[in-house]
Amino acid sequence: MNSPARAPTITEHELVARCQRGDRDAQRALYEQTCERVFRVLVRMTHSRDVAEDLAQETYVKAFSAIATFDERSGFSTWLYRIAVNEALQWLRRKSPTSLDPAVAASRSDPRHNGQNTETHLDVAAALDTLSPIDRAILLLRYQEGLDYRAISDVLEIAMGTVASRLNRAREQMRERLVDFNPRPEEKAGSMHPNRHVQEGESARLPAKRL
Amino acid sequence: MRCDEVRELLGPYVDSELDAESRAVVDTHVCSCDSCQCEIRDIRALGDRIKSCGCGCGTVPPALWDRIANHVSPAPTPRARGLFLRLRLFAAAAACLLVAVGGLWLLSGGPGLISTAQAAPVDFSVLLNGLSGDAEKAFRQFVDLYKGRRVSASEARRHAPQLNFAVPEDLPGGFALQEAFALRIGDAPAAAAIYRRDGEFIGTIFHRAIHPEDYGTYRDHPCVVGEHRGHRVDVGEWRLVHVTDVTTCHCVLSRLDESKELPAILHAVAPDFQAGAGHSHP
Numbered sequence: 001m002n003s004p005a006r007a008p009t010i011t012e013h014e015l016v017a018r019c020q021r022g023d024r025d026a027q028r029a030l031y032e033q034t035c036e037r038v039f040r041v042l043v044r045m046t047h048s049r050d051v052a053e054d055l056a057q058e059t060y061v062k063a064f065s066a067i068a069t070f071d072e073r074s075g076f077s078t079w080l081y082r083i084a085v086n087e088a089l090q091w092l093r094r095k096s097p098t099s100l101d102p103a104v105a106a107s108r109s110d111p112r113h114n115g116q117n118t119e120t121h122l123d124v125a126a127a128l129d130t131l132s133p134i135d136r137a138i139l140l141l142r143y144q145e146g147l148d149y150r151a152i153s154d155v156l157e158i159a160m161g162t163v164a165s166r167l168n169r170a171r172e173q174m175r176e177r178l179v180d181f182n183p184r185p186e187e188k189a190g191s192m193h194p195n196r197h198v199q200e201g202e203s204a205r206l207p208a209k210r211l
Numbered sequence: 212m213r214c215d216e217v218r219e220l221l222g223p224y225v226d227s228e229l230d231a232e233s234r235a236v237v238d239t240h241v242c243s244c245d246s247c248q249c250e251i252r253d254i255r256a257l258g259d260r261i262k263s264c265g266c267g268c269g270t271v272p273p274a275l276w277d278r279i280a281n282h283v284s285p286a287p288t289p290r291a292r293g294l295f296l297r298l299r300l301f302a303a304a305a306a307c308l309l310v311a312v313g314g315l316w317l318l319s320g321g322p323g324l325i326s327t328a329q330a331a332p333v334d335f336s337v338l339l340n341g342l343s344g345d346a347e348k349a350f351r352q353f354v355d356l357y358k359g360r361r362v363s364a365s366e367a368r369r370h371a372p373q374l375n376f377a378v379p380e381d382l383p384g385g386f387a388l389q390e391a392f393a394l395r396i397g398d399a400p401a402a403a404a405i406y407r408r409d410g411e412f413i414g415t416i417f418h419r420a421i422h423p424e425d426y427g428t429y430r431d432h433p434c435v436v437g438e439h440r441g442h443r444v445d446v447g448e449w450r451l452v453h454v455t456d457v458t459t460c461h462c463v464l465s466r467l468d469e470s471k472e473l474p475a476i477l478h479a480v481a482p483d484f485q486a487g488a489g490h491s492h493p
Contacts, residue, residue, distance in 0.1 A: 027283065028276065035271045043268040053272050060279040062457070086457050093483075124264040142226070143261040149228045157456070159435040168222045171257055178257075 012076050019067045027064055034077055035060075037145065038084045044140050045088035045133070055091060059084040074154045081145075081155045085137055092133045127177035135170040142167060212240050217247060225254045333396055333418055335444070335451065338464070342446035347405070350414040350464060354403050359392040364404070367391040371400040374459040375483045376417040378404045383475035384467075386413055394418070414464040415480050420455045437474030439484060452477070456484055 010029065018026035038059060042052035062083055063070075070079060128136050134156070141147045141155060149167075153160045217240045223229050224237045241247045337356050341349025362370065364378040370393035380388050386406040394401040394416075401418035434443045434452060441454035451464045454477060461481040467473045478484075 024280070027280075031276055031279065035275065039271045039275070040268045049269065049272070052268075053275055053278075056271075056275060057278045057282065061282045064279075064283045083457060124260045128261070128264070139261055143258050144264075149223070149226065153440070157440050159440055164223050164228070165219070167226075168219060171222060171254060174257055174261070175253065 013072070016067065016070060016072065016076050019064060020070075030076065031060060034080055037077070038080060041081065041140060041145060042084055042088055044144060045085070045137060046091060047129075051091065055084065055087040059087050062087075078151055078154045081141070081147075081151075082157065085141075085155055089133050089137065123178055124174075127174050130177050131170055131173055135166060135173065138163065138166050139170050139174070212236055214240075214244060214247060217241075217244075218250065221247065221250055222254060225251055225258070333460075339444060339446055339451065342449045342451075342464075346449055346464070347412045347414070350403075350405065350412075353416070354392050354394065357394040357396050357401065359394045359403060362391055362393045364388060364391045367393055367402040367404065371402050371417065374400075374402070374417050374419065375456065375481065376402065376415075376459055376461060377480055377482050378402065378415075379479055382406050382413070382479050384408060384472050386411075386476070411466075413467070413476070416460075416462040416464070417480075418460050418462070420458055420460050434469055436469050436477050439477065443469065454481065454484070456481075 012030070012033070015026045015030050015033075019030060035056070039052055039056050042055050042059075043049055046052050046055065059080065063080055070076065074082075128139065131139070137156065138152060141152050147155065149160050149163045152163045156163070158166075217237055220229060220233060220237055224234065229237065241251065334356070335353070338349050338353040341352060364380065367378050368376070378388065378391050382388075386408040389405045389407050391405075392403040394403055396418050399419045401416065403414065403416045406413040406415070432443055432445070434441055436452060436454055439454045441452055443450045443452040448466050449464060450466070450469070451462060452469060452473065453460050453462050455461070459481070461477065461484070463473065463477060463480065465473065465476070467476065
């Protein structure tokens, strides 16, 4: 039996090339391929769907306006993430702390949202909110977006060793916050590793494959 | 290997970011260390908790694409493409005519000095070519090339409001502002400044972020300045370091070590560097 006919797959590279020639269909196709991830990371950073929508618009307008200069040193998605994260960081810098978007808040407190109990879910979200925007961005990119250190390094334009050390520090801060919110008996009893504290500004000595 | 030597590798270990050799070292240690095993479990558990902490993002607003499309230059319509094609043909014909006229002019004696085409949006060759001699003179030639006029620091900042940069009166390490300039590179405003410390010169240039820049015969190397990745061109003991965010390329010409004095200087001239928002520089 013949397999169903499939439309030929257009690569990201081809779509970028067509966008560089002003092809609106290619712009739409690139948007369709990437918009969920871009919107998701913006909501996660700003806690507001309205703000995320505005920043997503700005992200794509900037990207398509500057696509002629995109040199493909990194992937288009990485480049787009970089613009989006920078938009979010800029917005966070400009704005004073704002209240949580009601829709986002409601979903956070919904225990059915991901099968976790409400208390734990709120704890993690609240702990993330206490981090600096850049540390929150690193954790979101690593764990929620699944980016590896190289991709995070490309998105945030920081060295890979800095990604490792910042992740160490952000994880450490998260664990401290989570203990503050909801101390567990074993943590009170001091089962934490005695040497796990990372000094401020310390760069992880990472004899890693891609440093 | 002791716990305190292994601990900072445990995050990259869990994230599969270590090379085989380092991974083997950590494996060996962890096999016999209960506390590091506990640490690894904690790191994994935290990762799982963050991963499963949804945000209620919901679906992408259906009107988002229309909003974007309204703000991005539309693709050429078939009619416009026809017009575009005719314009290209006209341009090609005009270019051929110019080449022919120019060729005849050269054959007839010409001016003796032919300027080369400027393929690069920012041509650093006049600066880089001069670094083996008088670096400050070369820097001033670059400023002159882009119609630099001497202004106050605040005027330089106002001249290019769309760029993110600063022209402080003093830079870390005892460098004092000598001169600031308003430049124009193509149709875009740019700025530059000269600093000095006991006769030692530093030049800064801020221009619109444009990729890629052309360094001609000069090779550029990736570099890390503080927490920012950039690239640099070395000419003798001088180095021109570029760190670029979405809007601005921050260039610093100096003989300073990029791991020592340069990070603080870069932070001073790029205080709002977008990728570094919310964190301090070492």
